[in-house]
Amino acid sequence: MRGDAVDQAVDRAAGRPKVVLGVSGGIAAYKACELLRRLTESGHDVRVVPTASALHFVGAATWSALSGHPVSAEVWSEVHEVPHVRIGQHADLVVVAPATADMLAKAAHGLADDLLTNTLLTARCPVVFAPAMHTEMWEHPATQENVATLRRRGAVVIEPAVGRLTGVDTGKGRLPDPDEIFEICRRVLARGVRAPDLAGRHVVVSAGGTREPLDPVRYLGNRSSGKQGYALARTAAARGARVTLLEANTGLPDPAGVDVVHVGTAVQLREAVLKAAADADAVVMAAAVADFRPATYAEGKIKKKDGVEAPALTLVRNPDILAEISAERARPGQVIVGFAAETDDVLANGRDKLRRKGCDLLVVNEVGERKTFGSEENEAVVLSADGGETTVPHGPKEALADTVWDLVTPRLF
Numbered sequence: 001m002r003g004d005a006v007d008q009a010v011d012r013a014a015g016r017p018k019v020v021l022g023v024s025g026g027i028a029a030y031k032a033c034e035l036l037r038r039l040t041e042s043g044h045d046v047r048v049v050p051t052a053s054a055l056h057f058v059g060a061a062t063w064s065a066l067s068g069h070p071v072s073a074e075v076w077s078e079v080h081e082v083p084h085v086r087i088g089q090h091a092d093l094v095v096v097a098p099a100t101a102d103m104l105a106k107a108a109h110g111l112a113d114d115l116l117t118n119t120l121l122t123a124r125c126p127v128v129f130a131p132a133m134h135t136e137m138w139e140h141p142a143t144q145e146n147v148a149t150l151r152r153r154g155a156v157v158i159e160p161a162v163g164r165l166t167g168v169d170t171g172k173g174r175l176p177d178p179d180e181i182f183e184i185c186r187r188v189l190a191r192g193v194r195a196p197d198l199a200g201r202h203v204v205v206s207a208g209g210t211r212e213p214l215d216p217v218r219y220l221g222n223r224s225s226g227k228q229g230y231a232l233a234r235t236a237a238a239r240g241a242r243v244t245l246l247e248a249n250t251g252l253p254d255p256a257g258v259d260v261v262h263v264g265t266a267v268q269l270r271e272a273v274l275k276a277a278a279d280a281d282a283v284v285m286a287a288a289v290a291d292f293r294p295a296t297y298a299e300g301k302i303k304k305k306d307g308v309e310a311p312a313l314t315l316v317r318n319p320d321i322l323a324e325i326s327a328e329r330a331r332p333g334q335v336i337v338g339f340a341a342e343t344d345d346v347l348a349n350g351r352d353k354l355r356r357k358g359c360d361l362l363v364v365n366e367v368g369e370r371k372t373f374g375s376e377e378n379e380a381v382v383l384s385a386d387g388g389e390t391t392v393p394h395g396p397k398e399a400l401a402d403t404v405w406d407l408v409t410p411r412l413f
């Protein structure tokens with residue numbers, strides 16, 4: 001018979017999104033406490049399911065006290081409630097953080113030798129894995145194949161961050177910041193039971209603005225903040241894609257779960273785009289690429305001299321990356337999206353640009369010193385090569401990003 005306290009807990013949990021937090025046996029298990037706190041404080045009912053190895057790092061008492069639920073690693077506790085089936089069946093989201101190499105292998109192969117692996121097999125909700133391990137383990141072909149299998153089946157596998165690992169080592173394999181894992185969970189939950197429609201896809205997003213150096217201290221740049229490109233990268237990751245973000249001069253921290261390549265100039269961005277696009281299903285060019293660069297670069301700072309006129313600036317054209325990748329697609333059926341920042345005759349100029357560039361979709365927005373650039377919000381019209389026109393009303397840049405992916409996914413090969 002249930003006691004009052006249990007009944008009250010059940011009442012409180014009713015109506016709240018049910019999250020299973022799987023914790024496997026990596027040194028980063030302690031960071032999952034912070035993720036648990038973010039989830040519970042934002043109104044989620046969280047059931048923690050650690051593995052036996054995870055309990056070497058953080059004990060059951062901690063998970064139980066922080067979540068308000070009993071905690072077990074194996075299927076033999078409270079057997080009358082059939083937890084090996086029920087926990088997964090009732091979940092709205094399962095997130096495994098950290099996910100060990102071992103856990104990814106078990107999940108990819110459908111093993112079910114403890115409560116977490118059973119839960120992964122019975123869950124019908126979205127599943128997010130946040131792997132954390134040494135770089136060698138992450139890069140091993142076995143792990144990479146397991147990750148590819150999980151992504152193909154629709155799981156969201158967040159790319160590990162680069163940084164300090166256990167001991168003295170640094171490299172790729174670090175668990176992303178719990179806040180960032182929380183943000184991805186929030187986005188995945190907001191999309192509900194819809195399958196992550198970019199699962200198994202590789203998408204490339206450019207963000208920011210190129211800078212064209214004039215001398216060691218000066219450059220020609222633009223006002224693009226990169227926030228729209230970052231929103232595109234984050235939303236794509238939450239929809240299951242492997243994301244390569246080509247970042248130009250944003251000053252923003254690397255978003256969790258995506259591969260980031262830092263570039264400075266248009267020429268560097270072109271190289272990075274061509275490399276990343278080779279196996280990409282879609283390329284979204286949200287970065288503001290300088291049309292021109294100074295014809296010469298002064299090795300020393302250009303000085304003003306008394307009685308001498310200001311030097312004339314000669315510019316040369318930069319490569320037109322959007323037109324180039326649209327004309328010569330790296331893969332058949334690759335979807336290319338451009339952005340047009342216009343200050344006047346916005347739609348007419350956008351249609352004209354779409355024709356000239358040859359991309360599939362063009363996101364047209366009006367920009368100005370205080371409009372769009374640097375803002376958290378945006379509004380735009382997305383033009384498509386087949387004549388379609390989708391108006392995205394004023395709202396968060398994430399909403400525009402999701403509309404872009406909504407338009408990209410049906411066009412994917």
Ligand SMILES: Cc1cc2nc3c(=O)[nH]c(=O)nc-3n(C[C@H](O)[C@H](O)[C@H](O)COP(=O)(O)O)c2cc1C
Binds near residue numbers: 028052053099
């Ligand atoms: C100190 C220590 C740290 C470890 N850190 C990790 C790690 O970060 N990632 C990982 O994949 N394995 C790590 N391992 C190895 C796993 O604990 C081991 O593969 C274990 O079998 C995983 O079990 P589980 O997947 O059931 O949790 C670590 C082991 C030890 C002793």
